[in-house]
Amino acid sequence: MLKKVILMVCDGLGDRPVKELGNLTPLEAAKTPNLDKLAAKAECGLMHTLGRGKTPGSDTAHLTIFGYPIDQCYSGRGPIEVAGLGLKLQGGDVALRGNFGTVGDNLIIKDRRAGRILEVEPLTRALDGMDVDGVKFIVKPGTAHRAGVIMRGKGLSGAIVDADPHVPDVPVRTVTATDDTPEAKRTADILNKFLLQAHEVLKKHPLNAEREKDGKLPANFLLVRGGGQYKELVHFKKKYDLTACCIAGGGLYKGVGAFLGMDIIDVPGATGLPDTDIEAKFKTVLQKLQEYDFVFVHVKAADSLSEDGNWEGKRDFIEKIDAAAALLTDLSAETLLVVTADHSTASEMKAHCADPVPIMFYGGGGESIRIDNVTAFNERACAAGGLGHIVGLDVMPQVQNLLGKLHLVGA
Amino acid sequence: MLKKVILMVCDGLGDRPVKELGNLTPLEAAKTPNLDKLAAKAECGLMHTLGRGKTPGSDTAHLTIFGYPIDQCYSGRGPIEVAGLGLKLQGGDVALRGNFGTVGDNLIIKDRRAGRILEVEPLTRALDGMDVDGVKFIVKPGTAHRAGVIMRGKGLSGAIVDADPHVPDVPVRTVTATDDTPEAKRTADILNKFLLQAHEVLKKHPLNAEREKDGKLPANFLLVRGGGQYKELVHFKKKYDLTACCIAGGGLYKGVGAFLGMDIIDVPGATGLPDTDIEAKFKTVLQKLQEYDFVFVHVKAADSLSEDGNWEGKRDFIEKIDAAAALLTDLSAETLLVVTADHSTASEMKAHCADPVPIMFYGGGGESIRIDNVTAFNERACAAGGLGHIVGLDVMPQVQNLLGKLHLVGA
Numbered sequence: 001m002l003k004k005v006i007l008m009v010c011d012g013l014g015d016r017p018v019k020e021l022g023n024l025t026p027l028e029a030a031k032t033p034n035l036d037k038l039a040a041k042a043e044c045g046l047m048h049t050l051g052r053g054k055t056p057g058s059d060t061a062h063l064t065i066f067g068y069p070i071d072q073c074y075s076g077r078g079p080i081e082v083a084g085l086g087l088k089l090q091g092g093d094v095a096l097r098g099n100f101g102t103v104g105d106n107l108i109i110k111d112r113r114a115g116r117i118l119e120v121e122p123l124t125r126a127l128d129g130m131d132v133d134g135v136k137f138i139v140k141p142g143t144a145h146r147a148g149v150i151m152r153g154k155g156l157s158g159a160i161v162d163a164d165p166h167v168p169d170v171p172v173r174t175v176t177a178t179d180d181t182p183e184a185k186r187t188a189d190i191l192n193k194f195l196l197q198a199h200e201v202l203k204k205h206p207l208n209a210e211r212e213k214d215g216k217l218p219a220n221f222l223l224v225r226g227g228g229q230y231k232e233l234v235h236f237k238k239k240y241d242l243t244a245c246c247i248a249g250g251g252l253y254k255g256v257g258a259f260l261g262m263d264i265i266d267v268p269g270a271t272g273l274p275d276t277d278i279e280a281k282f283k284t285v286l287q288k289l290q291e292y293d294f295v296f297v298h299v300k301a302a303d304s305l306s307e308d309g310n311w312e313g314k315r316d317f318i319e320k321i322d323a324a325a326a327l328l329t330d331l332s333a334e335t336l337l338v339v340t341a342d343h344s345t346a347s348e349m350k351a352h353c354a355d356p357v358p359i360m361f362y363g364g365g366g367e368s369i370r371i372d373n374v375t376a377f378n379e380r381a382c383a384a385g386g387l388g389h390i391v392g393l394d395v396m397p398q399v400q401n402l403l404g405k406l407h408l409v410g411a
Numbered sequence: 412m413l414k415k416v417i418l419m420v421c422d423g424l425g426d427r428p429v430k431e432l433g434n435l436t437p438l439e440a441a442k443t444p445n446l447d448k449l450a451a452k453a454e455c456g457l458m459h460t461l462g463r464g465k466t467p468g469s470d471t472a473h474l475t476i477f478g479y480p481i482d483q484c485y486s487g488r489g490p491i492e493v494a495g496l497g498l499k500l501q502g503g504d505v506a507l508r509g510n511f512g513t514v515g516d517n518l519i520i521k522d523r524r525a526g527r528i529l530e531v532e533p534l535t536r537a538l539d540g541m542d543v544d545g546v547k548f549i550v551k552p553g554t555a556h557r558a559g560v561i562m563r564g565k566g567l568s569g570a571i572v573d574a575d576p577h578v579p580d581v582p583v584r585t586v587t588a589t590d591d592t593p594e595a596k597r598t599a600d601i602l603n604k605f606l607l608q609a610h611e612v613l614k615k616h617p618l619n620a621e622r623e624k625d626g627k628l629p630a631n632f633l634l635v636r637g638g639g640q641y642k643e644l645v646h647f648k649k650k651y652d653l654t655a656c657c658i659a660g661g662g663l664y665k666g667v668g669a670f671l672g673m674d675i676i677d678v679p680g681a682t683g684l685p686d687t688d689i690e691a692k693f694k695t696v697l698q699k700l701q702e703y704d705f706v707f708v709h710v711k712a713a714d715s716l717s718e719d720g721n722w723e724g725k726r727d728f729i730e731k732i733d734a735a736a737a738l739l740t741d742l743s744a745e746t747l748l749v750v751t752a753d754h755s756t757a758s759e760m761k762a763h764c765a766d767p768v769p770i771m772f773y774g775g776g777g778e779s780i781r782i783d784n785v786t787a788f789n790e791r792a793c794a795a796g797g798l799g800h801i802v803g804l805d806v807m808p809q810v811q812n813l814l815g816k817l818h819l820v821g822a
Binding site: 390 | 468
């Protein structure tokens, strides 16, 4: 009987055939003997994460794969990123992520990342705890120029635009409401006040004085985006009766794990970049499987490489994933391994797309799973798999089913 | 043109690969030349009866296959079982099934089946027609220790727990409401009163006095369960303009047929057990096809055998079904034969599971049906069938479609 689960999500793994790769996708072009060996003993299929004809973001895709319907559970990227920074959200909080950037006196943006400033903790400390009209601002540093912001107070709304216009050389955007509720209007007004008050604080901050003395751009404005109101979600463990941990390099993915109450496991060398140490991650997966029922492991770089239009780099990175996957070809009989992606990223477009992704359910014991005739793990081979075409919300019920954890409907 | 329909449901036919069967499912391991011959001339597919990732009960599965959505049409097993005893339900009735059991003076259950008493008709007669606070109790015998109960009156609710705790050596459960409505509260109160009054009647019943004299356990308490409020459903004949009959051994399946207004055909030797006379059932199917447009035939034991973890028994019983299916390999050109299961039962778990079941649509004439390349009737072969992955609610529309009975949507 299957009892333990590894869910491996390779970000942006799916793709479209690329002329320069002989009209193969990067995954098809990559030599993947280990993934193919697993697929040959698995039930395979294609997954339309958010449903056919929907292009998933990484945040919505992951929530969906974990069984949290986005129409009920998704309220913007801010709350997820902020959870990934280790901040504890409360129901009703509005959370945003942001960059420290450089603006001139007229609030025109000179640099969205303040010359890629590396350490913003002294700046967030100066802003953390500010109160505007009864709303408390919690401000914590992210990596490099990034920060997380929580607005905590009554009567807030996540229906607001970004202050960050996402391009330089234009003014900071005045935050406005995206619906007609008084809550959204009030939230926008308070956030605007806060950003201007924060600008005053940052302008005078000694760290910026020092930076200017050294000829560096001052980090004098907090460009926030991705605002969303946190709704308390049932934690993964409670929802599925499975203890769970998250092994990821990228902040967003740690954020998703934290958001759902998984324990976040830091792995030295797991960077979320092409140089990441995948073997170290998979070794940690096998270790943590002793402690946890469910281990989520995320591998990022295939997505970033295709967003750069680098299909060869993507193909090579996939071969690196495959090499590390040798560690997963000898699992115990009680272990279920699910391998998939959150979405496809079309290297030709340098963007996410709605093409489905391959998925396999592999059982270490070789029994219990309806192994099909698919012998290669890629987009077109898996189209003939026994699972057929599934959606992201089908993944966890099938995990529960195989583990004997579904409730009977009827009698 | 197809005009007549046989729907054969083999209960719990689907399964998972079993190590001891060479990682084949019992259906795959069974030699099924007749079913395979039919499949080779059929359009096949896989059915997720209640939708992917839902584990069907037998009651909900059958309602769904017959085109009755359970969110609108299912209100517990009680009403279906009671209909199967031949009782006529009225809208608003609360129906329950139950056992005659043995309790001590403190209402602690000694035996849930009163020593498997074989004949309870004198006991049900003593209780039938009792009135409690204006609610009439209709009590009729089922097979052996079983009975059916209808509560008839105004302002009742099916939102109540079972009085049967499903285990011995604990007290009878006091019935409570599962929602906050006054109707549920009242129904629970009246049912509790009835059960205690019935207990008094049963204690003094001559049949029990006689049993005790013979050293047998008295059948002195009616342990009810599966309560549900009957909602009048459009009968099958009216819904589909097809006269229909039901050939089944098990009470629940006769109940489903009766519930939907099908004529119930009793076949001597149809027991619902592994010793059932499948040939007699299939011969009756062919006979009744002269009289009826639609013949539903149910074969039970594959389910029970896998619930016992007896995969070899299941495989052998499937071979018995197949042998009898020789009778169905020479159907008239106007006959559509649909063969499927209500759900899979995983022998490894001894429980129903959400894995899909094979389904085939076979036309006696060899025409009209888009025969696909599937040449074996089993879980994995049918995954490659022309129907793809369907749900239970797709079955009857496809039957109607093949019979030319679907209405045009639009013009």
